[in-house]
Amino acid sequence: MSLLLYFVDFHHIIKPVKSYEYFRRLVKEVLCGGYSMRKNGFMFLVIGAMTALILSVAIGCGSSEKADTDAAPAAAPAAAPAAAPAPATKPAPAAKTTNVFGREMPSDAAPMADQYLKVNYEKEGESLEFPVSVYNSAAGGIQSGFSLALLSTDLSTVPGGATSWSSSDDMKTWTFNIDPDLTWSDGVPLTAHDYVYTWQYYADPEHAYDFTWYFGMLEVENYGAIEAGEKALDTIGVTATDDKTLVFQLDTPAPYVPGFMMYGSPLAKHAAEKHGQYYSNDPATTLSSTPFILKEWVPNQHAEFEANVNYTGKIKPFIENYKAVYGERKFDAYLAGEVDTISGPFTPADQEYLENDAKLMKERGLSPGDFRTHYLFFDNQSAPFNDVRVRQAFAKAIDRDAIINNIVGESAGEPRYGVLIPGFPDAAGPDKLKQYQGLDVAAAQKLLADAGFANGSGFPKLELALRQETELFQATAAAVAQQLKENLGVDVTINNMDRKTYMGHLNGHNLQFAMVSYGFDYVDASNFMGVFKTDGRHNWNNKEFEDLRIEAGAMALSDERSAKMHKLQEILSEDVGSVFFWSQVQNQLHKPYLKGTWLDTNDAGWSGLQFPDWNPGFGAQNIYEVYVGENVKEHSRSAY
Structure with a gap:
């Protein structure tokens, strides 16, 4: 064997x-x-x-x-x-932690007592709710309801208050299906009727909404007539066919409607009817259909939001508490550990401090923000700015590079000659637009002389109106005034108005010469083109532009549509609907203990916080992906 x-x-x-x-x-x-x-x-x-x-x-x-x-x-x-030796006893796995919303916390998360976020706001206002006031919002304007659609951090449109949507073949009828799970914090279901009520409130002339021009861009049936006091509120082309189905009827086709709905968080109809539209300002009457609800608002101090324990939605955050802290010096607050995150633009001195501090530079994020462009505009219907030569002279007299290099900083802004920033869909190349608005002092002087104001002789003294701007923007305005004096002989003084007064004059077309900025409200070039529509936010009326704007806006996305959007930008810059002079690169600072996928580099190559920062009701969903890491104990952080 x-x-x-x-x-x-x-x-x-x-x-x-x-x-x-x-x-x-x-x-x-x-x-x-x-x-x-x-x-x-x-x-x-x-x-x-x-x-x-x-x-x-x-x-x-x-x-x-x-x-x-x-x-x-x-x-x-x-x-x-x-x-045989007994097998080694494996340690029992650590118990997984879930927060009050039932979301499992990451393994490197700090204890739940540390899961709060503190942010800064610099301007106080009259209302916490977006549908009540945009330009005079309080505590940073935190919404208590979801807009119909939100944004991913790649700026693509994703469900919000609506789970899905569809359009008719002609794109003039749009149907949104409201999330059946959403309720207000008092247990009352959120319905399509809340959105109808809110849209009627937008258009109500008695409301005199400071953002009505935006919703008017969508050309909802009868919106303009209601706003003008010519038709009743209930004739608006926004209806609820049942509690969970919301229908929009438009006068013109629009392929971009879901993205447009990034704005438009609802009021709770039953609360507004009982307590008035300011019900959200008071913790005793406030309601919420998002994960956060107002606990306390002390004007010019802070607004504190706690977990809405009655939240029934699908989108759940990691953090349980959120606090907006008032202060005009956000940079100092960040350095002192009083807030966890801040977003620029920063003052020139703060920007320089940041760039010279190696530790802070490791905490910096960069983002285009809302692709915001700063520009000068005119009363185009009255002399002297009803003469295109005067507008062109102003456009060519401004040294944008000097403003960026000496005031804004190269890492915080870029010169601009048109309204759209490269990287935004259908933005025209800057070189194409620079020929119309680039610096050319000799040409500017000749244009002004041809208009009858050689060397500024006989030109009226101007007041440049600002919208309660910070130190940085006041400095850019001062530079503009100085350059107009040096290059054209035009005298300009500056008036930094409070926001409410300024917006009243803007919406009434009562500003002769002013500075303002605009960032996207939905991700489509038609958004920016709509700002310059006939009888819109500004009174620059150009028939060629308007006809092409309507035509392009109604087209499905295509190369042909893109070409028309490029042409619109050329008309706008050449005819100087406004003088575009710089755009922001948003510098941000985030404490090292702030974690989450919101920090991942997005499809466009940006690694910072995406627009609009931390709002739970609209925009990019940053607040739903941030959490505090266990390394928080290594850093100085103020108590909640």
Whole structure:
């Protein structure tokens, strides 16, 4: 019989047994106690017919080796084999933590007591709710309801208050299906009727909404007539066919409607009818259908939002508390650990401090923000700005590079000659537009002279109106005034108005010369073109532009539509609907303990916080992906 014999050395490897006789002696030593398994760590293994062999072999356990022919003494009881070591006990997995919303926390998250976010706001206002006031919002304007659609951090449109939507073939009828799970914090279901009520409130002339021009751009049936006081509120082309179905009827086709609905968070109809539209300002009457609800608002101090424990929606955050802290010096608040995150633009001094601090630079994020462009506009219907030569002279007299290099900073802004920033869909190339608005002092002086104001002689003194701007924007305005004086001989003073007064004058077309900025409200070039529609936000009326704007806006997305959007930008810059002079690159600072996928580089290559920062009701969903890491204990952070 052929046998294959092995023994196992647990300290080394499996080895072949040298011979049968060697194996026999080895077995005898093991069984009779002459071989220490504990000491040598050996075990034996017999493969094949070995079991039968062992049973047929008599092994003696005498004091000395005897010949195989000797009679074997009675075998002593075999020593019990050594017990195998007990398997190591694996530590029980750490219990997973879920927050009050039922969302499982990441493994590197800090304890729940640390899961709060503190942000800064610099301007106080009259209302916390977006539908009540946009330009005079309070505490940063935190919405208590979801807009119909939100944005991903890649700026694509995703469901918000609506789970889905569809359009008619002509794109003039749009249907939104309201999330059936959403309720207000008092248990009343959120319905399509809340959105209808809110849209009627937008258009109500008694409301005199400061953002009505935006919703008017969509050309909803009868919106303009209602706003003008010519039709009743209930004639608006926004209806609820049932509690969860919202329908928009438009006068003109629009392929971009879902993106447009990034704005438009609802009021709770039953609360507004009972307590008035300011019900959200008071914790006693406020309601919310988002994960956060107002706990306390102390104007010019802070607004505190706690977890809405009655939240029923699908989008759930990690953090449980959110606090907006008032302060005009956000940069100092960040350095002191009083807030966790801030977004620029920063003052020139703060920007310089940031760029010279290696530690802070590691905490910096960069984003185009809302692709905001700063521009100068005119009363185009009155002299002297009803003359295109005057507008063109102003456009060519401004040294944008000097403003960026000496005031804004190269890492915080870029010169601009048109309204759209490269990277935004259908933005025209800057070189194409620079020919119309680029610096050319000689050409500017000739244009002004041809208009009858050689060297500024006879030109009226101007007041440049600002919208309660910060130090940085006041400095850019001062630079514009200085350049107009030096290059054209035009005298300009600056009036930094409060926001409410400014917006009243803007919407009434009562500003002769002013500075303002605009960032996207939905991700389509038609958004920016709509700002310059006839009788819109500004009174620059150009028939060629308006006809092409309507035509392009109604087209499905295509190369042909893109070409028309490029042409619109050329008309706008050449005819100087406004003087576009710089755009922001938003510098941000985020404490190292802020974690989450919101920090991931998006499809456009930006790694910072995406627009509009931390709002739970509209825009990019940053607030739903941020959490506080366990490394928070390594940093100085003020208590909540």
